């Protein structure tokens with residue numbers, strides 16, 4: 443019996459790449475899947491019926507799935523997604539907010555349209571899809587649900603040429619922490635994935651550096667490596683694990699630091715003078731560096 447038997451999962455952007463792998467794995471673990479994808483180009487333009495192909499794959503393997511081609515960037519699209527799960531499978535337990543696009547430019551060249559499109563699909567998309575699901579959880583008192591959100595090292599660490607995408611992805615990590623708080627009462631967890639996988643989103647970056655992507659590379663670094671931790675977080679075994687950020691890819695699974703005060707000085711009275719700050723700020727920066735070194739040591743991969 444699969445880990446997700448009897449569960450209903452909605453996976454956005456599941457027509458290809460990481461989302462498709464999550465949909466296939468969750469289906470193989472017994473979940474009924476709503477495969478959402480509008481089938482756009484990487485920059486968010488265009489549409490195609492690719493969700494149907496993944497539905498067919500799931501059905502051919504003996505699973506149950508329904509297709510949805512709404513945009514996650516619309517409030518109506520997000521509402522249609524929860525409704526699609528209810529209409530086809532009579533409930534909803536898991537939401538994977540995975541759909542995404544890219545419009546990379548430095549700030550010097552980033553148009554308002556590039557900014558808005560990326561914020562709309564990623565950050566607003568998380569709002570559009572999560573709100574109807576959260577309202578359904580509350581109205582039905584549906585306990586034990588799961589929300590899985592997609593961030594990126596781009597937003598968590600920073601990446602040149604991706605101010606729009608990084609702003610959205612850092613915002614998603616914050617959004618996820620708030621969902622963890624607001625839905626805890628219903629036993630619903632909200633966690634964030636920071637993936638690293640070879641997909642049409644990242645392969646061009648490799649190719650632009652003159653590196654060819656071969657079949658072997660897809661086996662060791664393809665999107666299939668992101669799906670297992672997502673399916674695990676969706677299961678009963680992950681009850682109580684919430685508000686976390688898991689980084690995964692290429693066979694690695696890691697948990698990330700959350701923002702936290704490392705060291706602080708407290709002035710008894712008055713406000714800090716410039717000369718006092720001359721004294722203490724280098725001390726704060728040094729404490730942060732020491733903390734980063736300790737984290738680098740504990741983050742050395744443990745082979746299993």
Ligand SMILES: NC(=O)c1ccc[n+]([C@@H]2O[C@H](COP(=O)([O-])OP(=O)(O)OC[C@H]3O[C@@H](n4cnc5c(N)ncnc54)[C@H](O)[C@@H]3O)[C@@H](O)[C@H]2O)c1
Pocket residue numbers: 454455456457458459460461478479480481482483484486512513514515539540541542543563592593594595636637638639640641642643644665
């Ligand atoms: N591949 C990586 O290494 C990587 C790294 C960090 C973060 N991510 C994130 O992981 C997620 C999946 O990325 P991927 O690499 O599989 O990319 P991908 O381009 O292969 O897949 C994304 C899918 O989302 C769909 N989509 C786009 N806009 C949509 C919309 N408005 N409504 C519904 N569907 C829409 C696309 O049609 C596409 O099929 C994204 O959120 C991405 O930002 C990926």
